[in-house]
Amino acid sequence: MTKILVTGGSGFVGSRIVKRWSGVYEILAPQHHEMDITDAAAVKQYCRAHKPDVIVHTAAISNTGYCEEHPEESLLVNATAAIGLAEAAAEIGAKFIFFSSDQIYNGNTEQGLLYEDIDVAPVNHYGRHKLLAEQGIMELLPDAVLLRATWMYDLPAEGLPAHPNFITNLLNAASTGQPLRFATHEHRGITDVGEVVEYLPKTFELPGGVYNYGSENELNTYETALRFVKDWQGEETANAIVVPDTERFGQQPRNISISTDKITALSLGEIAFTDTLEGLKRFVRENRLSK
Ligand SMILES: NC(=O)c1ccc[n+]([C@@H]2O[C@H](COP(=O)([O-])OP(=O)(O)OC[C@H]3O[C@@H](n4cnc5c(N)ncnc54)[C@H](OP(=O)(O)O)[C@@H]3O)[C@@H](O)[C@H]2O)c1
Numbered sequence: 001m002t003k004i005l006v007t008g009g010s011g012f013v014g015s016r017i018v019k020r021w022s023g024v025y026e027i028l029a030p031q032h033h034e035m036d037i038t039d040a041a042a043v044k045q046y047c048r049a050h051k052p053d054v055i056v057h058t059a060a061i062s063n064t065g066y067c068e069e070h071p072e073e074s075l076l077v078n079a080t081a082a083i084g085l086a087e088a089a090a091e092i093g094a095k096f097i098f099f100s101s102d103q104i105y106n107g108n109t110e111q112g113l114l115y116e117d118i119d120v121a122p123v124n125h126y127g128r129h130k131l132l133a134e135q136g137i138m139e140l141l142p143d144a145v146l147l148r149a150t151w152m153y154d155l156p157a158e159g160l161p162a163h164p165n166f167i168t169n170l171l172n173a174a175s176t177g178q179p180l181r182f183a184t185h186e187h188r189g190i191t192d193v194g195e196v197v198e199y200l201p202k203t204f205e206l207p208g209g210v211y212n213y214g215s216e217n218e219l220n221t222y223e224t225a226l227r228f229v230k231d232w233q234g235e236e237t238a239n240a241i242v243v244p245d246t247e248r249f250g251q252q253p254r255n256i257s258i259s260t261d262k263i264t265a266l267s268l269g270e271i272a273f274t275d276t277l278e279g280l281k282r283f284v285r286e287n288r289l290s291k
Pocket of ligand 1: 007008009010011012013014031032033035036037038057058059060061062063077099100101102149150151152153
């Protein structure tokens, strides 16, 4: 049985990977206190002792606001430790899968869906540190697969944490009637974490490199929310709770919306994410979220 080390197994993505793939693969998921990824010697020792075939590295400080306020901690956890894990993977010959982020593109000004090979210059610490990690990992391990994930959503469930996300925010707004503002000057993909988890084993077969990994979205964030809530709750509710925010990113429109052409082509069509709006509609149907 293929042995997979998942870091961040108590986190939003990691916990879902562990739940979905336990039994299919032998999953090792040491908690933070059992293997601190910033302790390079402990990481190497763990990897030598357990010799996983694949390392899926999801552990991170994922809160961008926190990273802005704690840049040294972000650098250590999101870049230095990620490179340390890649070193350990190189030593034991494990395939290395790294969760990077679409925030890598947050300094870009191009319009339309963004491809992996454009020049990037992220404008916040989180994005810069993910980029440093990508560069360091690729130098050490050209066979590593770096996944630029988008904003993901799910409902919380027992043993499966969920920080506030697009779906939970809108569910909250629909039940309280409290309006929510969505930026008209922002384009980004928003992805069902279930798809991210489901496709994960197929990424083990990919050639090394950087891949956009999530739903495409041609709509701005306001249009996405409005169309989604119209479909799910009807026009009246949509107009009441989805409010346009024309100021946010007004000076410098933000486009971090990804193209997934590369991963779909190189996986020979096996990894084919649903578009953001279709994914949201399907999520509501599958989870029977009432009107
Ligand atoms: N969620 C999203 O929408 C999103 C979007 C784009 C990219 N990503 C990326 O996807 C990955 C997974 O995100 P997520 O939402 O699952 O993050 P998360 O919920 O914040 O979980 C982060 C995990 O990392 C662990 N961790 C943090 N510091 C650690 C350390 N020093 N040693 C060991 N473990 C440590 C945490 O454990 P403790 O809680 O015990 O500290 C937790 O299990 C991250 O790399 C993130 O940057 C996420």
